[in-house]
Amino acid sequence: MRKGGQxxxxxxxxxxxxxxxxxxxxxxxxPYFDLARKFNIKLDFYPFIRVEGVPSREFxxxxxxxxxxxxxxFTSRNAVDHFFRICEEMKxxxxxxxxxxxxxxxxxxxxxxxxxxxxxxxFFGADGSTRSLLDVIGKHREGEKFxxxxxxxxKNDIQNYLKASKCEFATATLYKTICNDIxxxxxxxxxxxxxxxxxxxxxxxxxxxxxxxxxxxxxxxxGPTTSKAIEEAGLRLDLKAPLPEAPSMVAALEIYxxxxxx
Numbered sequence: 001m002r003k004g005g006q007x008x009x010x011x012x013x014x015x016x017x018x019x020x021x022x023x024x025x026x027x028x029x030x031p032y033f034d035l036a037r038k039f040n041i042k043l044d045f046y047p048f049i050r051v052e053g054v055p056s057r058e059f060x061x062x063x064x065x066x067x068x069x070x071x072x073x074f075t076s077r078n079a080v081d082h083f084f085r086i087c088e089e090m091k092x093x094x095x096x097x098x099x100x101x102x103x104x105x106x107x108x109x110x111x112x113x114x115x116x117x118x119x120x121x122x123f124f125g126a127d128g129s130t131r132s133l134l135d136v137i138g139k140h141r142e143g144e145k146f147x148x149x150x151x152x153x154x155k156n157d158i159q160n161y162l163k164a165s166k167c168e169f170a171t172a173t174l175y176k177t178i179c180n181d182i183x184x185x186x187x188x189x190x191x192x193x194x195x196x197x198x199x200x201x202x203x204x205x206x207x208x209x210x211x212x213x214x215x216x217x218x219x220x221x222x223g224p225t226t227s228k229a230i231e232e233a234g235l236r237l238d239l240k241a242p243l244p245e246a247p248s249m250v251a252a253l254e255i256y257x258x259x260x261x262x
Contacts, residue, residue: 014261015218016041018253019191021048021201031250039257046185048196048204051078051151053175056089064170066092069147071099073137073158075130077110082174083149084114096120099144101137104128128242129224134161141167152176153200155225179204193218195239195249199229206233220256222249 024045025032036043066087074080087094099121102108108124111117123140125132134157137146146169148158154171162169177200186209194217196202205212220239221227230237241252 013192013216015039015192015257017189017191018043018193018195019185020045020195021204022195022197023047031248035250035254035257038254039261041257041261044185044191046180046182048180048182048201049198050178050180051082051175052178053082053085054173056086059086059090059172059174062172064147064172066090066147066172067094069145069170070095070097071101071140071144071146073101073133073146073148074107074111075103075133075148075150075158077107078151078175079149080107080110080114083172086172086174099123099140101133101140101146103130103133128247130155130157134158137161138165141165145169147172149174179207182208190215190217192216193220193238195220195222195253196226196230197222197249199225202226202229202233202235218260220249220253222252 018041020032020043022045032043035041072083074083086092094115096119100108100111100115100123102111102122102124105124108122109117111120111122123136125136144167146162146167148162148169148171150171150173152173152175159169159171179200182204194205196205196219214235218238219230219235220241221230221237222241227237227240239252239256241249243252243255246252246255
């Protein structure tokens with residue numbers, strides 16, 4: 001990434017271009033595009049990471065009996081996708097009594113792609129944090145055998161909680177996170193702002209640019225683990241989402257642009 005050429009971030013600098021480290025929305029009705037028109041800014045989308053599913057033959061080596069678990073913990077849509085993919089590939093039938101614990105309401109609602117939502121026991125955290133998810137699990141953990149679908153890169157806070165609570169559980173690695181080549185995306189004129197949505201996205205940035213220098217680039221993060229990864233990388237975090245008054249990145253970004261670009 002080209003160094004220099006930007007002022008230090010401050011009130012005098014307006015944001016005119018933003019790189020969003022996710023795939024472009026499938027529909028032009030995305031609120032991101034409404035935001036771009038409202039503030040007359042350029043939005044580019046490019047995923048910093050990609051997810052590859054673990055083949056069922058490889059999953060079998062983990063020796064996990066999916067059907068033996070009475071509750072599943074989902075921390076992302078990727079976890080949902082690959083859990084049901086593995087179940088289909090291995091012809092595993094999930095009991096209608098199975099409980100689903102989700103990190104956010106949006107992940108819970110995503111289950112509708114795979115189950116009759118209203119007929120299942122679905123729970124989700126109040127504010128999207130791991131702490132709120134663990135609070136919900138704590139209220140319903142008695143007698144449950146948990147399965148935690150995850151990637152090859154994972155935090156241990158949920159496992160540590162389940163161990164400390166003496167819960168019976170298994171961790172199933174169902175997908176892998178791969179860093180994309182983003183060098184051509186960031187090789188030209190620098191973006192005024194970059195938005196991150198996972199610690200893996202931050203890792204991808206430094207794998208592609210080990211000597212990345214933030215200079216005047218604004219940086220935004222969605223979720224506490226992403227915010228922590230940015231700060232641990234020595235970068236300045238300018239926009240943190242979600243906020244109490246802005247539960248989505250779009251809503252938080254609109255508030256921020258209203259202050260910076262006024």
